[in-house]
Amino acid sequence: MLQPVRMQFVEHFKVPVEKLWQILVNPNGWDPWFTDGMTIELVEGGKMVLRWKRITAGEIVEDRGVVIFIEPLKVFEFWWYEYEDGFRSRAKMTFTPDGNDGTWLKIEDTVLVNGEKEFSIALGCAYGWGQMLCLAKAYAEFGLILI
Template identity: 75%
Template structure:
């Protein structure tokens, strides 16, 4: 029986919400700091193509997604983690300004799993979001690429 596991992640960034938005919502996706050849159509109904190589021990891992909702500088929401005839994960990224040059990114990931036997899927997503936020922070605040 499919169940939804909801996970919440929050990170503070020492950049404006506009700069943070453009880090995450742009045609090149999360290259060069997290993905390898990602592409993103940044409008509702747009397609997302995920591609990793550096963080997967040189194994090319690809997935796709679709943008569900966009409210510029505020909310970016998409489906991803393809399976059967749909997607397993619905992600809502909320961008919150904090003063003039600081912001918060809140991520809510709702992952469909088939009971305890697939709990590792949700745990893998949780690990990935934590890693992605750390890499994004180093890149946008310090210009560092850690992978």
């Protein structure tokens, strides 16, 4: 039986919410700083394709998702991590201006796993979010692409 593992990640970015939103919520996804050929249809029910090559030692890794909810400059929520007849992960990004031209980004991810034997799936997602936040911060604040 699938059970939820809930995770939360919070990072501060020294950029206005509008800039961070554009970097994270746009039709090309997280290209060029994290993904390789990601696309998002920016409407509720819109399809997502997440694709990596540079951070996977040249192996093309692709996953699909679907947009659940968008509230411009505030919330972006989606399903991803395809399996069988659904998705394993529900991610919600919340953007909060800090009142000083910076932005707090909170990512809540609920990953469905089949007990302890699949707990490594949740750990992999946690690792990926940490990596994504680090790369996003370097790109947003300094224009650096670290991969």
